[in-house]
Amino acid sequence: MKISYNWLRERFFDGDLDPAPHLAALITRNAFEVESIDENEGDTVLDIKVLPNRAHDCMSHEGIARELAVLSGDSVSYKPERANVSKKLKTADHVHLSISDGVKCYRASKRLVTGVKIGESPQWLKSYLQAVGQKPINNVVDVANFVMLETGQPVHTFDYDKIAGPSDGPKQITIRNARAGEIVVGLDGKTYTLDESVMVIADEARALDIAGIKGGADSGVGPETTRVLLSACNFDAVMIRQTAKKLGLRTDASARFEQEITPEFVMPAMELLAAIIQETAGGDVAADILDVYPEPVQPHTVGVSQGDIERVLGVSMSEKEIGAVLTRMNFPWHEEKGGGLTVTVPPSRIDVRITEDVVEEVERLLGYDTLPSTPLSPGPQPVPHKTPFYTEKIRHALVDAGFSEVYTYALTNKGDVELAHPPASDKVFLRSCVLPGINAALALNIPSADLLGLDRIRVFEMGTIFKKDEEIYALGIGIQSVRKEKDAILAQELDRALDALTVFCPTLKTSAEIFTEKGRVTARVNLSKVFTESPTPRVYESFTPFSSAQYQKISPYPYIVRDVAVFMPEGTTADVGWDVILPLAGDLVVHHYLFDRFEKTMPDGTKKVSYGFRLIFQAADRTLTDAEVASHMEKVTAALQAQEGWEVR
Amino acid sequence: MNLEPTHGHSHPLSQTIAACIKIFNDLGFEYAEGPEIETERYNFDALNIPGHHPARDMWDTFWLKPEQSRKLLRTHTSPVQVRYMEAHKPPVRIIAPGKVFRHEATDATHEMQFYQLEGLAVGPDITLSNLKWLLEQFFEKFFGTASAVRFRPSYFPFVEPGVEIDVSCFACKGKGMVSAEGNTSGGARQCSVCKGTGWIEIMGAGMVHPRVLEEVGVDPRTNSGFAFGVGIDRLVMLKYGIDDVRLLYSGDLRLVNQF
Numbered sequence: 067m068k069i070s071y072n073w074l075r076e077r078f079f080d081g082d083l084d085p086a087p088h089l090a091a092l093i094t095r096n097a098f099e100v101e102s103i104d105e106n107e108g109d110t111v112l113d114i115k116v117l118p119n120r121a122h123d124c125m126s127h128e129g130i131a132r133e134l135a136v137l138s139g140d141s142v143s144y145k146p147e148r149a150n151v152s153k154k155l156k157t158a159d160h161v162h163l164s165i166s167d168g169v170k171c172y173r174a175s176k177r178l179v180t181g182v183k184i185g186e187s188p189q190w191l192k193s194y195l196q197a198v199g200q201k202p203i204n205n206v207v208d209v210a211n212f213v214m215l216e217t218g219q220p221v222h223t224f225d226y227d228k229i230a231g232p233s234d235g236p237k238q239i240t241i242r243n244a245r246a247g248e249i250v251v252g253l254d255g256k257t258y259t260l261d262e263s264v265m266v267i268a269d270e271a272r273a274l275d276i277a278g279i280k281g282g283a284d285s286g287v288g289p290e291t292t293r294v295l296l297s298a299c300n301f302d303a304v305m306i307r308q309t310a311k312k313l314g315l316r317t318d319a320s321a322r323f324e325q326e327i328t329p330e331f332v333m334p335a336m337e338l339l340a341a342i343i344q345e346t347a348g349g350d351v352a353a354d355i356l357d358v359y360p361e362p363v364q365p366h367t368v369g370v371s372q373g374d375i376e377r378v379l380g381v382s383m384s385e386k387e388i389g390a391v392l393t394r395m396n397f398p399w400h401e402e403k404g405g406g407l408t409v410t411v412p413p414s415r416i417d418v419r420i421t422e423d424v425v426e427e428v429e430r431l432l433g434y435d436t437l438p439s440t441p442l443s444p445g446p447q448p449v450p451h452k453t454p455f456y457t458e459k460i461r462h463a464l465v466d467a468g469f470s471e472v473y474t475y476a477l478t479n480k481g482d483v484e485l486a487h488p489p490a491s492d493k494v495f496l497r498s499c500v501l502p503g504i505n506a507a508l509a510l511n512i513p514s515a516d517l518l519g520l521d522r523i524r525v526f527e528m529g530t531i532f533k534k535d536e537e538i539y540a541l542g543i544g545i546q547s548v549r550k551e552k553d554a555i556l557a558q559e560l561d562r563a564l565d566a567l568t569v570f571c572p573t574l575k576t577s578a579e580i581f582t583e584k585g586r587v588t589a590r591v592n593l594s595k596v597f598t599e600s601p602t603p604r605v606y607e608s609f610t611p612f613s614s615a616q617y618q619k620i621s622p623y624p625y626i627v628r629d630v631a632v633f634m635p636e637g638t639t640a641d642v643g644w645d646v647i648l649p650l651a652g653d654l655v656v657h658h659y660l661f662d663r664f665e666k667t668m669p670d671g672t673k674k675v676s677y678g679f680r681l682i683f684q685a686a687d688r689t690l691t692d693a694e695v696a697s698h699m700e701k702v703t704a705a706l707q708a709q710e711g712w713e714v715r
Numbered sequence: 716m717n718l719e720p721t722h723g724h725s726h727p728l729s730q731t732i733a734a735c736i737k738i739f740n741d742l743g744f745e746y747a748e749g750p751e752i753e754t755e756r757y758n759f760d761a762l763n764i765p766g767h768h769p770a771r772d773m774w775d776t777f778w779l780k781p782e783q784s785r786k787l788l789r790t791h792t793s794p795v796q797v798r799y800m801e802a803h804k805p806p807v808r809i810i811a812p813g814k815v816f817r818h819e820a821t822d823a824t825h826e827m828q829f830y831q832l833e834g835l836a837v838g839p840d841i842t843l844s845n846l847k848w849l850l851e852q853f854f855e856k857f858f859g860t861a862s863a864v865r866f867r868p869s870y871f872p873f874v875e876p877g878v879e880i881d882v883s884c885f886a887c888k889g890k891g892m893v894s895a896e897g898n899t900s901g902g903a904r905q906c907s908v909c910k911g912t913g914w915i916e917i918m919g920a921g922m923v924h925p926r927v928l929e930e931v932g933v934d935p936r937t938n939s940g941f942a943f944g945v946g947i948d949r950l951v952m953l954k955y956g957i958d959d960v961r962l963l964y965s966g967d968l969r970l971v972n973q974f
Contacts, residue, residue, distance in 0.1 A: 094867065095867065096868060097868055098868070099867075099879075117868070117869060117870040118769060118770055118772075118773065118870055119870045120870075121769075303769075304767045304768075307767060307769060308767060324769050325769060376842075377842065377939055378842060378843060378876070378922050378939060379842055379843045379844060379876075380842025380843055380844030380845060381842075381844065420875070420925060422875040422876070422922065422924070422925060423875060425875075425876060426868075426875055426876035426877070429843075429876055430868045430876070434865070434866035434867060434868070434878060435865065435866075437843060437844055437847055437866060438844045438847070439844060439847040439848040439851055439864075440842065440844040440845055440847075440848055441845070441848050442742075442743065442836070442841075442845045442848065442849060443840060444743070445743045445806055445808050445838075446743075446806070446808075447743075448740050448743060448744060448745035448746075448808070449745060450740075450746075451745070451746040451747075451748070453746070453748060454732075454733065454736050454746050457729075458733055461725050461729060461733075462725075464723060465722060465723040465724060465725050466722060466723070467723065468721055468722060468723050469723040470723040470724045470725075470726075470968050470971050470972055471723070471724065471725050471726040471729055471971060472726065472966040472968075472971065473726055473728060473963060473964050473966075474964060474966050475827075475828065475964055476751075476814070476816075476828055477816075477827060477828070483752070483779060484779065484780040485777055485778070485779060485780065486777075486778040486779060486780050486781075486782050487777075487778065487818070489777075489818055489827060493827070496752075496788075503966065506966060507966030507967075507968075510965070510966055510967060511966070511967065511968045511969075514967075514968060514969055517969070518968055518969065518972055519717040519719070519721065520717065520721065520968075521717050521721075523968070524723060525966070525968070529814075530751050530814065532751075532752065537750050537751060537752060606736075606737055606740060612730055612731070612734060612954075613727070613730060613955075613974040615955065615973050615974050616955060616956045617955045617956045617957045617958070617970070617973060618973060619958070620962075620967070620969045620970065659717045659718070659719050660717070660718040660719055661717060661718060662718070663718055680717075
């Protein structure tokens with residue numbers, strides 16, 4: 067919610083307010099996140115993330131001002147304008163107001179203002195509205211917008227002369243449910259077809275607007291308006307929310323009603339609306355306000371005690387201290403004879419309903435930085451659970467066998483369980499098998515084999531798969547060749563891996579389903595079943611430290627492989643070769659490894675060892691050229707050749 | 716081909732989850748789990764998030780067909796709290812890591828599936844100050860350095876009070892600045908992990924709402940509890956310096972084999 071600093075300072079604090087960064091810090095520590103502070107044409111705008119449970123009273127400058135005052139200990143100095151009423155003008159002579167039976171409108175009020183002159187709004191009003199991102203329109207409609215942003219109560223203005231009925235009234239205004247198929251053309255120019263679930267404010271001929279959500283085009287205030295009917299009502303939050311959703315229409319008004327505003331906001335908003343319209347557009351304001359308020363809200367009381375603070379927070383406070391905080395919050399309270407305090411919750415605070423809500427308010431005001439840190443009392447010894455125990459054993463065994471772990475997507479393009487609203491055309495079903503993800507991972511990594519120094523791609527995944535009525539925790543394993551080799555070798559390697567797992571999960575190998583194709587072998591296992599057939603663990607394996615590696619950004623540019631093979635005198639280790647190669651090969655080498663080694667007796671009888679050194683070149687920011695790499699390789703080759711007894715092949 | 720022995724690599728998410736399970740186990744919290752397909756009741760209603768309430772907007776939900784079944788992919792691991800408490804009377808101390816799903820557009824910091832770790836303690840003497848202590852202990856072991864924990868006011872329908880929790884930045888030890896290595900002028904620069912604030916926003920938490928306790932047959936006058944939920948992917952990305960969450964689910968060994 068965008069809040070104008072000038073608006074707060076001028077209308078609520080008599081021009082005396084701490085600078086915006088101070089306010090932001092105070093609000094952040096004790097109330098809401100302040101997302102940004104922006105300077106905007108002589109004003110400062112705070113974008114405050116009002117929490118959902120305070121949207122009913124803090125989506126307004128008054129709400130924020132009062133919250134600030136409570137948090138800082140300052141007082142609010144708010145002098146809302148009052149209209150000069152005309153004794154001769156009575157709303158009741160011109161309008162009859164009623165709420166139809168069973169309609170979820172909890173309060174309706176109307177007031178007539180005659181003799182207005184529509185024009186441009188005064189600068190002060192335009193500045194406030196523009197600061198918070200609103201567009202000024204005219205000196206009546208802008209005031210309605212202003213009143214909502216100041217008090218949190220949405221209000222509306224009708225052109226009295228566009229309402230059906232005798233010219234000087236009385237005109238019948240009814241809050242009722244729409245009829246099936248009833249049409250309202252909104253102020254936005256769009257046509258809305260309504261049904262009985264939608265509330266409308268109607269005259270004797272038709273619906274004038276979509277109540278609580280959008281005004282109607284043919285009853286709104288325009289340049290020719292001279293008589294304005296002011297309207298402020300309170301509607302059921304759930305109904306407004308459902309209607310807004312159904313019509314695809316979310317407005318500043320509906321967003322507030324959705325949060326359940328107290329009906330007690332209606333009167334102050336009505337008074338302010340009339341007063342400022344009179345100020346900006348002139349006119350006679352009727353002395354009376356029609357107010358239909360079938361069930362006025364009753365005060366709500368909540369109990370809170372020393373014991374409650376102790377129990378919830380672990381903080382020790384005397385009842386006197388609790389009372390002092392409640393007083394700061396403007397929550398009237400009194401002590402109960404048997405101990406404890408009874409708090410009367412102000413009508414605007416519909417979020418405070420139970421003891422814990424009061425406890426939160428108290429702690430919020432004191433500041434959570436005052437919360438102590440208290441050790442938990444010892445509890446029962448936890449029992450190891452099969453899932454994490456065996457998951458970890460399987461993971462370690464496969465990693466030791468050279469497999470790397472992947473996580474793939476559960477949402478996919480085929481399966482037994484379907485999403486009602488898929489986010490993408492290839493994410494419609496929940497996966498019913500772990501192998502498509504394994505196969506995709508195997509294929510994905512083939513081009514990186516040399517980069518990573520892999521002679522085969524080996525992956526595994528453990529995750530949930532979804533059958534029609536069952537979730538299964540599954541293991542998928544895959545091995546992929548990257549060069550020509552016999553398929554039997556892959557099958558053997560998989561077999562050895564499964565054997566390693568079957569050491570601790572006895573039924574794992576027999577439960578595995580194996581699939582072979584050219585250059586690839588995969589297996590899947592129902593771990594849910596296998597774990598039930600494995601022994602119950604007594605203690606977790608000890609904690610292995612994390613990898614301390616920091617992620618190096620993966621380069622999107624191609625890599626270049628360069629090999630150099632060298633004969634060296636027998637007994638020379640490969641490290642000696644790397645010591646020569648690496649300093650000259652340069653920073654662009656991202657990986658290096660030995661790919662070949664053999665011993666040979668030369669024709670002259672000397673024994674030599676041959677090493678095949680592989681270098682992987684890659685840049686983070688560009689495609690390397692052969693020329694760049696070649697210049698490094700020339701230096702490397704020359705240096706190797708220069709070594710005594712070494713020969714580059 | 717590559718003569719040097721190659722071992723495989725475990726995924727950074729797994730390493731992190733396994734570490735969390737063990738650290739919490741040592742702190743007295745038992746592992747619990749629940750299904751990824753949940754009912755509306757366990758995912759929302761029993762957590763004090765009724766239908767038609769604006770609070771439902773806090774989660775973008777994947778509903779399943781047929782919609783009348785009211786089944787969905789769980790949007791958080793909190794349903795496990797409810798299931799566990801229905802089956803176990805207090806005292807309760809559990810953690811529940813698991814995959815959760817949100818119907819959100821994906822980008823470098825948002826994915827449709829990710830991992831959360833839920834924690835719950837319920838008993839006759841559990842308070843919010845116990846939660847502060849527990850998290851200080853956990854983060855010290857997790858980051859390997861003494862960690863301060865900071866609470867700020869927040870709102871979730873299933874806890875009251877509700878808080879957001881920040882942990883002191885492990886990279887700069889809460890100072891906000893790191894010394895630049897190899898910088899001949901010896902100057903310090905702003906810590907990129909915490910953006911110079913010294914704090915990392917890490918989780919939401921609070922005292923379990925009395926209505927949630929009542930729903931599972933626990934008397935809120937004699938028992939209280941705290942609950943917390945931490946996003947594991949974010950923790951992993953911060954700890955390892957991974958800048959795009961989608962990399963965690965790509966199956967790309969150029970990521971996994973770095974760890």
